[in-house]
Each structure stands twice: as structure tokens, then as C-alpha cells.
Amino acid sequence: MKKHNFSAGPCVLPQEVLLKASEAVMDFNNSGLSLIEISHRSKDFVEVMDKARSLALELLDLEGKGYQALFLQGGASLQFLMAAYNLLEKKAGYLNTGTWSSKAIKEAKMFGEIIEVGSSKDENFNYIPKGYSVPDGLDYLHLTSNNTIFGTQIKKFPKTEAPLVCDMSSDIFSRQLDFSQFDLIYAGAQKNMGPAGATLVVVKEEILGKVTRQIPSMLDYQVHISKESMFNTPPVFAVYTSMLTLEWLKAKGGIAAIEEINDKKAQLVYSEIDLNPMFEGFAQKEDRSNMNATFNLVDEKLKESFDAMVKEAGINGINGHRSVGGYRASMYNALSLESVGVLVDVMSELERKA
Amino acid sequence: MKKHNFSAGPCVLPQEVLLKASEAVMDFNNSGLSLIEISHRSKDFVEVMDKARSLALELLDLEGKGYQALFLQGGASLQFLMAAYNLLEKKAGYLNTGTWSSKAIKEAKMFGEIIEVGSSKDENFNYIPKGYSVPDGLDYLHLTSNNTIFGTQIKKFPKTEAPLVCDMSSDIFSRQLDFSQFDLIYAGAQKNMGPAGATLVVVKEEILGKVTRQIPSMLDYQVHISKESMFNTPPVFAVYTSMLTLEWLKAKGGIAAIEEINDKKAQLVYSEIDLNPMFEGFAQKEDRSNMNATFNLVDEKLKESFDAMVKEAGINGINGHRSVGGYRASMYNALSLESVGVLVDVMSELERKA
Numbered sequence: 279m280k281k282h283n284f285s286a287g288p289c290v291l292p293q294e295v296l297l298k299a300s301e302a303v304m305d306f307n308n309s310g311l312s313l314i315e316i317s318h319r320s321k322d323f324v325e326v327m328d329k330a331r332s333l334a335l336e337l338l339d340l341e342g343k344g345y346q347a348l349f350l351q352g353g354a355s356l357q358f359l360m361a362a363y364n365l366l367e368k369k370a371g372y373l374n375t376g377t378w379s380s381k382a383i384k385e386a387k388m389f390g391e392i393i394e395v396g397s398s399k400d401e402n403f404n405y406i407p408k409g410y411s412v413p414d415g416l417d418y419l420h421l422t423s424n425n426t427i428f429g430t431q432i433k434k435f436p437k438t439e440a441p442l443v444c445d446m447s448s449d450i451f452s453r454q455l456d457f458s459q460f461d462l463i464y465a466g467a468q469k470n471m472g473p474a475g476a477t478l479v480v481v482k483e484e485i486l487g488k489v490t491r492q493i494p495s496m497l498d499y500q501v502h503i504s505k506e507s508m509f510n511t512p513p514v515f516a517v518y519t520s521m522l523t524l525e526w527l528k529a530k531g532g533i534a535a536i537e538e539i540n541d542k543k544a545q546l547v548y549s550e551i552d553l554n555p556m557f558e559g560f561a562q563k564e565d566r567s568n569m570n571a572t573f574n575l576v577d578e579k580l581k582e583s584f585d586a587m588v589k590e591a592g593i594n595g596i597n598g599h600r601s602v603g604g605y606r607a608s609m610y611n612a613l614s615l616e617s618v619g620v621l622v623d624v625m626s627e628l629e630r631k632a
Numbered sequence: 633m634k635k636h637n638f639s640a641g642p643c644v645l646p647q648e649v650l651l652k653a654s655e656a657v658m659d660f661n662n663s664g665l666s667l668i669e670i671s672h673r674s675k676d677f678v679e680v681m682d683k684a685r686s687l688a689l690e691l692l693d694l695e696g697k698g699y700q701a702l703f704l705q706g707g708a709s710l711q712f713l714m715a716a717y718n719l720l721e722k723k724a725g726y727l728n729t730g731t732w733s734s735k736a737i738k739e740a741k742m743f744g745e746i747i748e749v750g751s752s753k754d755e756n757f758n759y760i761p762k763g764y765s766v767p768d769g770l771d772y773l774h775l776t777s778n779n780t781i782f783g784t785q786i787k788k789f790p791k792t793e794a795p796l797v798c799d800m801s802s803d804i805f806s807r808q809l810d811f812s813q814f815d816l817i818y819a820g821a822q823k824n825m826g827p828a829g830a831t832l833v834v835v836k837e838e839i840l841g842k843v844t845r846q847i848p849s850m851l852d853y854q855v856h857i858s859k860e861s862m863f864n865t866p867p868v869f870a871v872y873t874s875m876l877t878l879e880w881l882k883a884k885g886g887i888a889a890i891e892e893i894n895d896k897k898a899q900l901v902y903s904e905i906d907l908n909p910m911f912e913g914f915a916q917k918e919d920r921s922n923m924n925a926t927f928n929l930v931d932e933k934l935k936e937s938f939d940a941m942v943k944e945a946g947i948n949g950i951n952g953h954r955s956v957g958g959y960r961a962s963m964y965n966a967l968s969l970e971s972v973g974v975l976v977d978v979m980s981e982l983e984r985k986a
Contacts (some may be wrong), residue, residue, distance in 0.1 A: 281664045285671050288868060296666050300657035303650055310635045310946075312650050314827035314873070317639050317949060351705035351829065352850060355864040359848045385848055468865055473668035475705065475829045475867030494713045494739055496706060510709040511822055513829030514642060515869050519668070592664075595671060 282617035285595030286426055286570060286608045287448065288468040295522040302518060313518055318511050327507055330521035334478055337524060337532055338457040348479040348507045349517045354378065354447045357464040357477060361420065361443050362386035363497045367489045371395040371416045371440065376403040376425040377601060378445060395419065403428040405562040416440035418461070424449035427599040429561040429572030429606060435459060441485045449569050450478065451527060452611055453537045461485045470611045472520030475513045527611065536611050543609045543618045544568040550622045556580065556629050560602055574604035580632065587624050636971035639949030640780055640924065640962045641802065642822040649876040656872060667872055672865050681861055684875035688832055691878060691886055692811040702833040702861045703871045708732065708801045711818040711831060715774065715797050716740035717851045721843045725749040725770045725794065730757040730779040731955060732799060749773065757782040759916040770794035772815070778803035781953040783915040783926030783960060789813060795839045803923045804832065805881060806965055807891045815839045824965045826874030829867045881965065890965050897963045897972045898922040904976045908983050910934065914956055928958030938982050945978050
């Protein structure tokens with residue numbers, strides 16, 4: 279039976295990407311060798327890295343604007359550290375919108391003063407703080423654009439004098455934004471881009487080289503830029519599969535085209551949450567994420583039968599995170615509208631049965 | 633035509649491993665989902681991580697001896713930094729046997745005093761220093777067991793009071809050693825273990841927690857141990873493929889069995905280098921690596937015809953590193969004796985023709 283994969287990440291990827299990635303593990307570019315057993319310095323792989331980097335900039339409309347794209351290792355968790363190591367001289371502002379922001383703050387505190395410009399911790403992060411003020415003289419302001427666990431998403435980004443740093447791990451390439459408002463964007467690959475093991479970093483070069491501390495080579499964006507994202511052996515398979523996913527996105531019409539589908543998927547599931555008396559949403563309506571819809575059963579006693587119906591329908595990965603409970607339907611780029619339809623049908627069926 | 637893959641890394645992997653990895657990208661454990669689109673917290677993947685970690689300890693005969701195995705990201709290059717971050721309080725000793733040792737030294741200097749206990753830089757690293765003395769009071773002594781670029785390998789490890797740290801990126805799982813003489817072993821996966829993107833760290837727990845500096849979470853071995861190697865999303869594909877390769881090695885009879893084959897391969901190629909007047913070896917005989925044989929043509933004018941013969945025979949990846957020139961035949965665990973035979977035949981043929 280076909281699976282409908284709502285997993286929060288690692289998550290659903292386009293079927294044609296999986297097929298090409300699987301083939302490349304056996305034979306890459308008809309070379310008679312596997313993708314994972316050739317030198318990363320070979321012409322064939324250097325082309326992959328170059329293409330992945332340029333596609334990322336092209337899709338974000340950041341070509342020729344002073345940005346560099348890098349594919350690194352370590353996930354967003356290592357970026358929490360690298361962002362601070364490279365940019366934090368005295369003080370930085372952080373908007374605290376959940377688990378990942380909190381972790382970013384914790385790591386950055388080792389390198390300077392951290393000012394929490396706003397926080398939604400008081401309501402278990404079910405909203406995005408607004409109307410906060412950003413003090414002058416910050417080295418940067420750090421935001422988390424989408425909060426996978428709580429299902430909230432920043433819709434409007436603040437205008438600041440300070441460089442804007444954004445963790446876009448869970449919604450990059452999903453919606454149109456003026457990406458040139460950001461000076462540093464980072465994202466683990468394992469949502470909208472590829473398998474776990476690669477991390478996209480998009481950085482405006484002019485913000486680098488300003489801190490006085492010595493930066494270890496592997497944590498230094500300038501080192502990675504100077505080596506064209508191959509300072510050391512890159513995560514070959516994850517970069518290749520990310521490149522395939524970016525090619526797939528471009529062929530589909532880019533971010534504008536996928537955003538339209540993502541909007542439809544989100545509207546479909548949120549309408550059901552709002553109209554179906556069996557369910558209630560977790561996040562405040564105006565801050566709802568188009569990537570991760572969080573919701574609960576109004577009557578917990580129905581959990582067993584709902585879970586059974588979900589399983590019966592081939593739906594995978596909708597259990598909520600332990601910090602929120604309930605359910606979470608993650609609807610990344612590669613998830614079809616059809617899959618969301620199947621989930622909504624099951625939700626409606628619960629109402630009819632109850 | 634069958635390829636004979638002498639690439640220095642990423643490098644040849646067992647064909648059955650490639651096949652299983654390729655299949656898992658389409659359908660993992662008959663789940664109807666790809667390995668790379670399921671949650672890393674799912675039962676199926678947690679089993680993979682647990683198995684990879686326990687197989688690593690089992691094959692190194694380190695079970696029940698106070699060691700932990702971790703699969704991290706960032707390659708050995710990040711370990712240059714992590715080793716120092718976690719262990720270097722005042723001063724450490726480093727044996728400088730080539731490019732990778734030099735890089736490790738460079739990163740460690742940010743954290744304390746580094747004493748080069750020995751160096752073979754005077755002869756472009758074509759030998760392993762011996763008879764050096766190790767000062768008292770070191771936080772650790774750092775060694776590089778095999779030098780991929782220069783083709784040298786440490787055969788006898790020093791006995792010291794200081795904890796022994798060893799970068800085994802290019803010869804781990806290739807030969808029997810008393811691995812319990814080491815307190816920290818690290819190795820990028822992409823030689824004898826799997827695809828690039830995972831790094832094995834084997835650490836004796838009792839040496840940790842002794843430095844006074846604060847360690848960022850992602851660089852802290854104790855954090856990764858406490859989270860059972862899943863502090864953040866691990867590089868799923870690279871860990872799975874490493875697990876498959878370790879299973880393959882165990883089924884073959886473990887390190888003892890593969891060492892026998894590795895010895896035969898090395899003897900075959902070094903005999904040819906020594907007996908064939910067309911070639912000369914680069915590394916000093918007593919320090920020759922069983923993993924990477926470095927050699928040159930005596931008469932550079934034969935390069936074009938030798939290269940053509942090599943290509944004709946389906947041999948891939950024997951160009952030497954730019955620091956050494958000439959040729960390098962890398963003979964990792966998954967390279968067959970047959971492939972080495974093909975190379976030796978081509979070398980003999982050059983002699984007959986010339």
C-alpha cells in the first residue's frame with residue numbers, strides 16, 4: 279500500500295529523487311563506480327557540488343548579490359555554534375520561539391551577551407512574539423523562521439540595522455520571501471532539501487571577518503568559502519541527493535510554484551482542524567506553520583480508534599512531539615496534496631463515526 | 633568492464649553493501665518508505681545506530697572495557713578540534729607524520745601548548761619518526777596511524793603515561809592491534825567503513841570531563857554519549873552503510889581475516905615495486921603502509937604510456953597526491969586481491985614493453 283509520509287524530518291522526498299539517488303549508489307553517471315566510492319575531487323563530483331551550490335542561490339534569487347552557498351556537516355545544531363563563533367563579538371539578539379531557538383541561545387551564550395528580544399515560552403511557544411523592540415548595537419539578530427515542534431511560522435520578518443541570521447531548517451525553499459533581507463541563512467537538509475547529513479549555509483560575505491577571536495578552521499565560514507565547500511571530504515551522498523531535490527524543485531517551477539501547492543495543503547488541513555469538532559489546533563491561527571500543523575483530539579479517549587484509522591490509511595509519522603503531545607502533520611515540499619487529502623478524509627471519518 | 637578502484641578515499645566498498653544501501657534508499661526493511669525519509673527516532677533506525685555502535689566496539693575487541701562508540705559528523709577534520717576541546721588543558725604531544733598530523737596540530741594550538749615529539753617533515757614525511765621521547769605531564773599524545781598521502785604507517789605504538797589519541801581514518805579495521813592501548817580513536821568513515829559523512833569516535837569514558845573550559849554541546853563527547861549518538865539528527869545514510877560494511881567485515885571473519893588479505897595485497901604490490909626496475913617506492917620500507925602504496929616511475933617519460941595501460945585495464949584512482957607526485961595504490965579492505973593482481977600485471981607489462 280502507498281504510504282503517506284507526514285514525518286517531521288527526516289521526511290518525504292520526491293520519488294524520482296529517491297530513484298536517481300538509489301541508482302547512483304550502484305552506478306554514478308555510467309562510470310561503473312558508485313557515487314560513494316569515487317574521489318570527491320573527481321570532475322564528476324566537483325560538478326555535483328558546484329551545481330548544488332548554484333541551484334541553492336538561484337532558487338533563493340540570491341545570485342550576484344554577494345552571497346555564498348555552502349554544504350556543510352553537523353546540522354543546524356552545529357550552526358548554532360558556528361553563527362556565534364563567526365559573528366558574535368559583544369552582544370546578539372535572539373527571538374525565542376521554541377526548542378531550537380532555545381538551543382541556539384544556549385550555545386551562543388558561550389561567546390557573548392545574548393538578549394532575548396522576545397519569547398513565547400509563557401504559552402508553550404504556541405505563538406510568534408510580535409511588537410518586540412530590537413536594541414541598537416547588536417552584532418546580529420537571530421530568528422527561527424519555522425518551529426517544527428510547535429507548528430508556528432514567522433510570517434513577517436523585522437526590519438533591523440543588525441545583520442539578520444535565520445535558522446530556516448524546516449521551511450527553506452517552501453515559500454517566497456525576499457531572501458536578501460537575511461545575511462546568514464542555515465538549514466539542515468532533512469526537510470525540504472535532502473537526506474540528513476548535509477547542512478545548507480547561505481551567507482553574505484561582507485558580514486564575515488569582523489570578530490577578533492580566532493576561529494577553528496572547520497567552524498570558519500571563510501575557510502569553507504575559500505575551499506568552495508570542500509575544505510574536507512563533504513558528505514557526498516547527502517549533497518548529491520540535495521542537488522537532485524533542488525533540480526526537482528526548479529523543474530516544478532521553483533519556490534513560487536511549490537508555495538502554491540503548500541498553501542493548498544495547509545488550507546486543507548487547517549480547515550479540517552477548525553471545522554471538525556473532534557480536533558483543536560495547537561498554534562495560534564495567525565502564526566500557523568504551513569509546514570507543520572499541530573493539533574489535538576478534543577476527547578483523548580478517541581486516540582486509540584483515531585490512531586488505528588490513521589494506520590489503516592497508510593499514514594505515517596503524525597505523532598506530535600513530546601513537548602506538545604497530540605498530532606503533527608508535517609507537509610514538506612515533496613508531500614502530495616493527495617496525501618493531505620487522505621489525512622483529512624480520516625479526520626472527517628472520525629467525526630462521522632463518533 | 634569491471635573497474636579496479638584504487639581511490640584514496642572515498643573509496644571502494646563491498647558490492648553487497650552498495651546493493652543493500654541502494655535498495656534501502658528505495659525501500660527500507662520492507663516498510664514502503666525510504667531509509668532517508670523516516671524519522672531517526674523510529675525503532676527501525678535506532679536499531680541501525682545501536683548495531684553500528686556495538687559492531688564497532690565488537691570488531692575492535694573493546695566491548696566491556698569502558699569505551700563508547702559514536703557516529704558523528706564533520707570528518708576527522710572536526711575531530712582535530714574536538715579532541716583538543718575535550719582533552720587539552722595545558723599541553724599535548726603530537727607526532728607529526730604528514731599533512732593530517734600538521735592540520736591536527738594547527739587546530740590544537742588554539743587550546744594549549746603543543747609539543748611536536750617528532751616529525752618526518754625533513755624528508756617530506758617518507759618515514760615514521762622513531763626513538764623520540766615523550767615528555768611527562770602531557771594531557772595526551774596524538775598520533776596518526778596511517779598517512780594516506782605519503783604511504784607510511786605506524787607499526788609499533790609508543791608506551792606512554794599520557795592518554796593515547798589516534799587518528800585512524802585510513803587504516804581502522806584493517807589490521808589487528810591492541811586497541812585498548814588507545815584512549816581516543818577517531819576515523820572518517822570513507823576508507824574502510826562506509827561513505828563520507830559519518831565519523832567514528834571510540835573513546836574511553838574515564839578520560840572525559842577533566843578540562844575546565846566550557847565545551848559547546850556539538851563538540852562535547854559526553855553530550856553525544858549521553859544521547860547515544862543522537863544528540864541531533866545523525867547522518868542516516870552514512871551510518872546505515874557503515875553498519876552494513878561492519879556486518880560484512882564480521883561475516884568475513886573480522887579484522888584478523890581481513891588483515892591476512894590486506895597483507896597479501898600489500899606484499900604483492902610492494903614486491904613488484906621493488907623488483908621492477910621501472911618503479912621506485914616513495915616511503916621507507918620499514919614504514920610502508922599496507923593501505924596506501926606510493927611509488928614513482930623511474931623514467932617520467934614513460935608516464936603517458938603507463939597511464940594509458942592503467943586506463944585500458946580498468947584501473948581507477950592511482951594518481952598520487954600533489955604533495956608526493958607519482959602514483960598511489962590505495963588497497964582498503966573492500967579492494968580484492970584480484971584488483972591488485974591486475975595493477976601488478978600492468979606494471980610488469982610496462983617492464984616487458986620498455
